[in-house]
Structures are given as C-alpha cells and as structure tokens.
Amino acid sequence: MMTKRGLFITFEGIDGCGKTTQMNLLAQYLKNQGAEVLITREPGAKGLGEKIREILLHYDGEVSSKAESFLFLADRAQHIDKIVNPAIEQGKFVLCDRHTDSTIAYQGYGRGVDKEQLKFLNNLATGDRKPDLTFVFDIDIETSMSRVGKEKDRMESSGIEFFEKVRQGYLEIAKLEPNRVKVIDASQTIEEISHRVTDLLKKKEI
Ligand code: TYD
Numbered sequence: 245m246m247t248k249r250g251l252f253i254t255f256e257g258i259d260g261c262g263k264t265t266q267m268n269l270l271a272q273y274l275k276n277q278g279a280e281v282l283i284t285r286e287p288g289a290k291g292l293g294e295k296i297r298e299i300l301l302h303y304d305g306e307v308s309s310k311a312e313s314f315l316f317l318a319d320r321a322q323h324i325d326k327i328v329n330p331a332i333e334q335g336k337f338v339l340c341d342r343h344t345d346s347t348i349a350y351q352g353y354g355r356g357v358d359k360e361q362l363k364f365l366n367n368l369a370t371g372d373r374k375p376d377l378t379f380v381f382d383i384d385i386e387t388s389m390s391r392v393g394k395e396k397d398r399m400e401s402s403g404i405e406f407f408e409k410v411r412q413g414y415l416e417i418a419k420l421e422p423n424r425v426k427v428i429d430a431s432q433t434i435e436e437i438s439h440r441v442t443d444l445l446k447k448k449e450i
Contacts (some may be wrong), residue, residue, distance in 0.1 A: 250332035252373065253445070254343040256414060257381035258407050259400050260388035261430045262437065266381065267339050268438045269438045274337050282331040285341035286320040288328050297310050301397040309355040313362060316347050321369040329373060343379060344370060345361075345425070350399070353413025354406050375426070377448050379441060381430035394412070 253270070253439050255263040271281045287420040288297030296319040300312070320343070344366040352359035385407045392400050426444050428437055 248332065250336045250338060251376045252328065252332055252340070254340045254345065254375040254378045255380055255381070256342060256345045256349070256425075257383065257430065258385070258388050258410050258414070260391035261383045262391075262434070263379070263383040263430075265434060266339055266379070266437055266441055269434075270441055271339055272338075273438075273442055275367075280334070280336045282327075282336045282338045283341075284324055284327055285339065286343055286346065287316060289319075290321045291326070292322050293319050298392055301399060303398065309351060311356050312355070313347060313351040313357050313365070316351065317365050317369045320344070320347075320366070324370050324373055329371075332373075332402045340375075343375060343378075345380070345414065347409045348417055349413035353416070354402070354410040375429070376424075377445065378425045379444070380418055380425055380427045381437070382411070382415065382427050383430040384409065387431065391445045 246429060255267045255295075267283060271283050274281050286293070287300050290296055296315055300315050328338050328340065334368050347362055347366060348359055351357045352362050385404055388407070389404070415427065418427045428440050428444075432440075
C-alpha cells in the first residue's frame, strides 16, 4: 500500500456517521508509518472556503437547491486547485472530510438536482483529480440524528426524509463505483471501524 506518490482519500456519509473521527484515526496511523498527511474538509478549507462554509451552514434566508449546489462546487474548485492538488504533488496523503460524493448524495439524491449535470459540474470543479479511495460510513438516520444533537445547522435541519434519501444515495454511489467506494457499517465500535478502514486501505492496489 505504501507508495511514493500522494494519495487522495475521501470520507463520506450522512451527518453524525462518525467519519471525522475515523479520518483523524487514519491520519494518526499513517503518520506513525512515517507518511506526510494533510487533513482537510469540504466545505470550509482555509481561506475562501471558510467564507463559503459560513453561507452554506448559517445563511438564514431561502436558498435554492441549484444555488446551494453551486456554492458547494465553488468551494470544491478552490479547494482542489489551491490545497489538494499541491499537497498530492508534494507526495502527501490527503484525507478529505467530504468531497464530490456529498454533492451527488445531498444535492442530487437528497434535493433532487439532476445527478448527471452534477457529475458534469463536479468534473469541472475537480479537473482530472479523482479520489483514489472513498469510505462511506453507513448508519441509520435515528442514530446519526441523535449524535448531531439539538443544535442543528442549515443542512442538518433538512429532516428525516431528506436524510433517508441521502443515505440511499450513498449506497447507490457505492454500487456504481465499487472499486473506489467502500461502504463500512458505522454502527460498530470505533476500534472495529478503524480496523476495517486500515484493512481496506492495505488491500487497495495503488
Ligand atoms: P459539516 O459541519 O462539515 O458536517 P459534517 O461534519 O457532517 O460533515 O457540514 C457540511 C454539511 O454540508 C453537511 O450537512 C453535508 C453538506 N454538504 C452538501 O450538502 N453537499 C456537499 O457537496 C458537501 C461537501 C457538503
């Protein structure tokens, strides 16, 4: 698994699925092996991304689903060009909390924006860069919502039906791209999930 070139690994799933915890654990594991690691996220990487994140999560007026899509895509384009690509070129492991699959799952499956057009726009935003590996942490909506708690941001306030669609969306995405996208049962313990993550990474032929 250990390679000279950088790797791009993305962490996906509905809010409260535990992906951020797993991303941090994998980062520690890789650092212990001597790898250089960059942890980052969408939306909201350093700089412009933080401004876009503020609008996406806290703007309290009406937001059209298409406008919402473009804001996530704008954040992504900036993030890939200014942060992800330079780090990968330096040979780093880039671990990213959410990426293109979030737009397909949330805006496509969740909000009903045309998925083919979103794929096209995702490609415009990312150029040739595709994740080498993507983990989808799958969990039922009740558990995830109980983890999110009462203080919900704009996206988290979208309701249970919305999140059911997003969850199913992720499972569909994984079926369409089984080599890249690995679904992990996120109802297991943190340790079990973390073992699964490192096992899948080791198995990946890169
Ligand atoms: P965040 O606080 O980062 O949530 P989490 O910790 O669950 O990742 O908020 C990001 C929110 O934005 C989350 O609700 C998912 C949503 N999102 C989309 O709807 N589309 C996207 O393309 C991305 C990147 C995120």
